[in-house]
Amino acid sequence: MSAVAVASTHAADASLAIRGLRIAVAGRDLIAGLDLDLRPGQCWAMLGRNGVGKTSLLLALAALRQPAAGRVRVDGRELSTLPRREVARHVGILLQEEPELFWGTAADYVALGAHARDGLAPGALDASVRTALAAVDLVQHAAQSYRTLSGGERQRARLAQLLVQAPRYMLLDEPLTHLDLRHQLATMALLARLAAQGHGVMMALHEPWLAARYCDYALLLYDSSRFSSGPARALLARESLERLYGCPLEAFADGRAPAPSASDRT
Amino acid sequence: MRRPALALGVGAAAALSILVALCFGSAPMAPGRLFAAILGGADPVAREIVWGLRAPRAFAGFACGALLAVAGVLLQNLLRNPLADPGILGISGGAAVGALAGILAGLSGLPLQLTAFAGAMGAALLLLLAAARLGPGDVTRVLLVGVALAALFGAVVSLLLSVAPATQLQGMLFWLLGDLSAAVTSLPAWLVLALALALALALAPSLDALQLGVDKARSLGVDTRRVQVLALLAAAGATVAAVMLGGAIGFVGLVVPQALRLAGVHRHRRLLPLSAAAGGTLVTLCDTLGRSLAPPVELPVGALLALVGAPALLFLLARTR
Numbered sequence: 001m002s003a004v005a006v007a008s009t010h011a012a013d014a015s016l017a018i019r020g021l022r023i024a025v026a027g028r029d030l031i032a033g034l035d036l037d038l039r040p041g042q043c044w045a046m047l048g049r050n051g052v053g054k055t056s057l058l059l060a061l062a063a064l065r066q067p068a069a070g071r072v073r074v075d076g077r078e079l080s081t082l083p084r085r086e087v088a089r090h091v092g093i094l095l096q097e098e099p100e101l102f103w104g105t106a107a108d109y110v111a112l113g114a115h116a117r118d119g120l121a122p123g124a125l126d127a128s129v130r131t132a133l134a135a136v137d138l139v140q141h142a143a144q145s146y147r148t149l150s151g152g153e154r155q156r157a158r159l160a161q162l163l164v165q166a167p168r169y170m171l172l173d174e175p176l177t178h179l180d181l182r183h184q185l186a187t188m189a190l191l192a193r194l195a196a197q198g199h200g201v202m203m204a205l206h207e208p209w210l211a212a213r214y215c216d217y218a219l220l221l222y223d224s225s226r227f228s229s230g231p232a233r234a235l236l237a238r239e240s241l242e243r244l245y246g247c248p249l250e251a252f253a254d255g256r257a258p259a260p261s262a263s264d265r266t
Numbered sequence: 267m268r269r270p271a272l273a274l275g276v277g278a279a280a281a282l283s284i285l286v287a288l289c290f291g292s293a294p295m296a297p298g299r300l301f302a303a304i305l306g307g308a309d310p311v312a313r314e315i316v317w318g319l320r321a322p323r324a325f326a327g328f329a330c331g332a333l334l335a336v337a338g339v340l341l342q343n344l345l346r347n348p349l350a351d352p353g354i355l356g357i358s359g360g361a362a363v364g365a366l367a368g369i370l371a372g373l374s375g376l377p378l379q380l381t382a383f384a385g386a387m388g389a390a391l392l393l394l395l396a397a398a399r400l401g402p403g404d405v406t407r408v409l410l411v412g413v414a415l416a417a418l419f420g421a422v423v424s425l426l427l428s429v430a431p432a433t434q435l436q437g438m439l440f441w442l443l444g445d446l447s448a449a450v451t452s453l454p455a456w457l458v459l460a461l462a463l464a465l466a467l468a469l470a471p472s473l474d475a476l477q478l479g480v481d482k483a484r485s486l487g488v489d490t491r492r493v494q495v496l497a498l499l500a501a502a503g504a505t506v507a508a509v510m511l512g513g514a515i516g517f518v519g520l521v522v523p524q525a526l527r528l529a530g531v532h533r534h535r536r537l538l539p540l541s542a543a544a545g546g547t548l549v550t551l552c553d554t555l556g557r558s559l560a561p562p563v564e565l566p567v568g569a570l571l572a573l574v575g576a577p578a579l580l581f582l583l584a585r586t587r
Contacts, residue, residue: 064481088487095482101346102477103532115475116487165486 014075015039016061016091016169016200021070023056030056032225034070040168043195044202045211045232048221049245054204055096057221058171061202062093074169088116092167094158094175097151106149106157107133107142113164125164132163135190137183151178159187163194170194172203176210188214212236220244272529273540280328280543283550287324288316290554292561326452326511327553327567328546331518333459333508335545338519339538340466340501343473344494345409348527351520352505355412358516359419360389361509365441366426369434379510386509389415390502397498405480444515444568446553458507462500463542469493470534477532515568518545521575528582548575 016038023031030053038044038061046054059065061072063079072079074090082090092113102109110129114120120128133139136156141149149157155178162170175191176184184207192214195201202219205211211218211232218232222244228235242249288304293315295303302308303316334352341350352358364385368378396411423442430438466473472493475483480490508515522545523537531537549567552574556565 059481062485064484084484084489085487088485091485093485095479095485098479098482099346100478100482101343101348103527103530108532112475112478112486115471 014168015073016202017073018061019071019073021057021060021072022068023053023060023065024068025053025056029068029224031221034227036219036229038169038200038202040198040200041195042200042217043192043215044200044217044219045205045215046202046219046221047205047208047211047236047241047244052221052223054221055173058093058173058202058204061169062091062171063087064093085116085118088165088167090167091169091171092162092165093171094162094173096173097155097177100146102146104146105143106138106146106153109146109157110138110160110164113161113166116165128164128166129160132160135163136160137186152180152183155179156183156187159190168198169200169202172201174206175203176205176207184210208236208241272531273536276540276543276547280547283547283554284324284328287327287550287554288320290558291315291320292557292564322452323446323553323557324550326455327446327550329452329455329459330446330508330512330515330546331522331549332542332546333455333462333504333511334515334518334549335522335541336459336462336466336538337501337504337508338545339523339534339541340473340497340504341519342523343476343534344497344501345405346477346479347409348524349520350409351516352501352508353514353516353519354409354416355393355505356389356415356417356419357386357393357502357505358509358514359416359423360392361386361506362442362514363419363422363426364388365513366423366430366438369438369441370426370430383506383510385419386506389419390506394495394498394502397494441513443566444513444571445564445566446512446549447564452511455507455511458503459542462504462507463538465496465500466538467535469497470538473497473534474532512549512567515549515571517568517572517575518549521579522548524579525582 018034018036021031021034021036022029034057046057048054056065060067063072063082066080074082074087079087079091107129110132111125113132114125114128130139130142133142136159138153138156138160141153141157146154146157155175159172159175162172170191172191175187179187188210191201191203195216203215205215215232217229218235219227219229220235220240221227228240238249285304289300295312295315299308299312300316303312306313306317337352338350341352341355342348344350361382362385365378365382367385368381371381373381392415393408393412397408400407400411427435427438472483472488472490475486475488476490476493478486483493484490505519523541526537526540526544531540548571552570553567556567556570559565
């Protein structure tokens with residue numbers, strides 16, 4: 001992963017910061033009054049029920065949706081005032097699956113991540129694409145038509161595209177969608193490694209056990225105005241998760257990460 | 267196919283199509299006289315047939331096909347739909363309404379061209395207004411606006427046809443079928459082609475990213491609103507210029523980009539020029555066929571295009587995944 005470079009200079013106040021953020025969809029407040037700092041080196045998991053506003057929050061953080069109120073700043077600068085290319089160098093996002101009309105190979109798809117990386121020599125781009133494909137275990141599919149990849153392979157290609165984009169802050173909307181268990185674990189390990197290398201990583205996730213294991217911090221969205229955030233292991237306890245999802249849970253054998261209780265599995 | 271091989275093949279076919287258009291027509295010529303005329307020798311009649319009649323027609327057909335193919339590439343990208351085509355957005359329909367109204371009013375020549383131009387530009391402007399009003403992300407609704415416009419113009423065309431006297435029907439019908447016989451000078455069309463192609467090529471990397479959807483393209487650093495407005499402008503201009511030359515020629519904008527994509531061309535930097543060359547080739551060849559098959563009758567190039575193009579597309583679809 002060393003070739004996926006992070007912007008090398010970190011300002012002391014480097015962060016993707018939101019203050020008093022309010023997001024409204026169809027006239028209804030989805031999120032109201034949220035403050036958060038995503039800093040380089042941190043790996044955050046965001047959890048909450050379906051429709052609570054995880055995707056909307058990530059889209060606002062990526063400057064893809066205008067918040068109803070509040071501000072989003074990247075390294076001290078107002079995100080909404082920056083040109084698109086500038087934003088793309090700081091913030092990248094793995095979106096939930098959407099219909100794509102792409103006719104090239106998996107490698108071509110991944111290479112599109114370099115759109116905002118000016119002056120990247122063709123050789124450097126190829127190397128960056130190869131490294132990214134290797135990081136997501138797609139090297140053997142590099143020359144395959146993107147349209148013929150499976151759902152999980154496409155998801156990994158999307159992640160590789162984000163690696164080529166190499167923004168300081170990486171936002172991921174359910175990065176484990178379609179992935180088998182092995183690739184779920186590999187992806188979580190990769191994201192934790194990216195954070196350790198100096199990226200700020202925030203992902204919307206539905207797997208508290210993986211969040212507790214791989215992420216440093218968690219943000220729980222209970223409803224439009226009640227959130228809690230803090231160190232992941234402390235926060236992802238049974239009672240807070242039962243409250244978060246509104247269903248009874250039991251602890252895993254290792255006593256840390258909760259799972260659905262036996263009575264719910266039938 | 268290897269990249270240089272495909273580009274070379276398309277380029278050679280383009281040159282060959284012009285040559286074929288110079289060689290064939292309603293007046294058969296002996297090979298010796300023909301080649302002398304092509305090289306600028308031979309008798310004045312032969313020279314006039316080759317360079318005064320066939321050449322302008324060949325260049326007009328080529329420009330027309332190239333414009334339609336470029337517009338097709340852009341519209342398929344903008345509307346995120348491989349079925350998008352200049353005809354679907356009502357621009358050809360607007361031109362048809364203008365032209366038929368002009369014919370009905372007894373116009374011909376330049377005034378008739380102007381009414382067609384007004385119709386096409388009117389439709390293009392309505393579409394651009396809808397796009398500006400609905401915003402960049404709402405491509406489905408822009409597409410539906412175009413479909414609604416096309417249906418509206420289709421209805422007006424039917425009404426105009428039903429009230430037109432029988433003497434005018436022949437001219438109207440040829441206009442609707444796509445016909446290059448009225449194309450006199452194609453210089454303005456070539457200028458529009460150069461402009462539209464240059465603009466589209468400047469947008470090529472952004473168009474590549476737009477294939478992933480508007481949000482993804484924006485997150486990769488594309489100013490999607492600017493790119494969409496400029497690309498739509500280029501597509502509308504190209505369509506108008508093509509329609510002015512050859513009437514409602516369909517199918518080129520749909521089949522040419524699609525065939526090239528199936529052949530593995532997906533980057534717009536290559537897709538745009540190759541589509542232009544292949545679209546021009548296709549129209550030139552079909553028009554030559556239409557002029558030569560049953561002289562003195564000229565078969566409409568639009569009908570021949572669909573006859574050749576539809577099976578070609580089906581063949582490609584069956585062969586590739």
